[in-house]
Amino acid sequence: MIRTFIPAHITAFFVPKFNENPLLAGSLGAGVNLNKGVNLFLNLEGGVERHIHVAFDGKPVGKESAKISYSVADEIIPKENIGEVEIWQYFDFPNGYGFGNSAGGALGTALALAYVFKNKTFLQASQIAHKYEVLNKGGLGDVIAQVHGGIEIRVKAGAPGIGVVDNIFFEDYKILAVPLGRLSTRNVLDSDVVKIIEVEGQKALRELLKEPKVENLMRLSRSFAENTGLLSGELLEIAKELDKVLKLPSSMVMLGKSLFAFLKDGEISNVQEVLKDLSIERYEICDVWRGRPKVERWIGE
Template identity: 75%
Template sequence: MLIRAFVPAHITAFFVPKFNEEPLLAGSLGAGINLSKGTNVFVSLEEGLEKHIHIAFNGEPVKKENAIISYSVANEIVPENFIGEVEIWQYFDFPNGHGFGNSAGGALGTALSLAFAFKEKTFLQAAQIAHKHEVIHKGGLGDVIAQIHGGIEIRIKPGAPGIGIVDNIFFEGYKVLAVPMGRLSTREVLDSDFIRLIKKEGEKALNALLSNPKVDVLMKEARGFAERTGLLSGELLEIAKEIDKALHLPSSMIMLGKSLFALLKENEVEKVKFLLDDLSIDEYHICDVYTQRPSVERWVGDGK
């Protein structure tokens, strides 16, 4: 049996971390965007003599300590009485550690695929398990619940899927530019003293967006948050200012990664491509906004 799940990449525009000793109550407030590119997870089950769980990233096997979140998810969902091989392949459209929710995408895709295979957990229960292990191992706070809802989302109550509350901004005619430029450790930022300023500026941005929930307000507040917290600075800020010259809305930094994003109108796509070429930036993605929930199904290949 081969199961496939797709989980959209998720960009966080700004956030307010909400810590709690109970992982299902921890999470974040804020806003972000789900992308038409993301994480594809394939799960294969083969009965055997012993239980083994194997995980690979982009075709390469990974040690347990390097995929602890997905291994923890799998160990919780695979029934104790299952004997055999569980192989989990995770394929990422974006590089790890750059702010695209890969950790949550892998965890959620694994949870949904295994729940579909064994039929012992609901969609929501599987998502809660993914969220729990994301929080415990500090992979992130709000990506899973955002990915469950899709679209351009506002997280207005923290917590796991089924506990937190997410709303969506109406929009039309926009594509998303994503420019991955470097890694930034979510764990290090969440563990730093810096978090107090992030909370203050995140609440300010969230209140402004809730009072006027439009995409132009989202991007204005995202940029203000990124600059006022000092997360967007130096060369990354200079590149953002250059990108702004081709757009009617400001670009901003992806939280948390040394990456940039922007919302584009159709007539801005070619202009921004030319500008990025002029800046010698080769790696970038132009995606649609993904407005559905993650998909999971039995997989029989492209010829189905």
């Protein structure tokens, strides 16, 4: 059995870059990778026919519900391979809440299959994951961000090996992640708000590159979220309550009805009290995932 771990990815702000060639499409922007995300297990069994099975959190899902992962698997598994391929994906965050689950599932699937069949390099497999993410409007920049890790700035759009990613230096921060609801990436990318996102995202990117610090990232992320109108209503009110006990502003996860913040150790208990007062029970306090995704043979624990 092969195991992969792909970090969850939070986008702080972004600029979509569309292209007829999905390997050239992607996004500019910035975000952070977490030490929680997608754990994927790949198992191969003998058989007389070629079958691919995908499961989310232990429950089998059909091709329509996991189109991206099925497409990745179908391309990487050799056509002559006969037998059962089981792909088990387990998510630390709920699907559709903005934490890069579809990209994590696609990338984990691609890397695990490339590892076992030895027919693709790390970058080639990652590009296949990116391609199907873009074609199915699951996301634009998550795969390349998850490949690089850390607190990243996407300075050139495209798939891994084509796009360019830089990283922000940082020390001693935890990440608060509060999943509050679903938001369709496809619906946002197909709406008129994209024009505002492009303007605000370019402005935020220019300012972050002038002063690449976590403090600046969060200030720009919050401005982007409010100026685009994406952060509003109850979500904005919760963010304002969190801000009362934080040194840096909280912001919205792009794209999901979720919030995130950078915390110092002394702020954690105060944040937990605020969330308790707001009757918010589901949240995670994570470390930043600094490295590349993990791919390894797994025997079990």
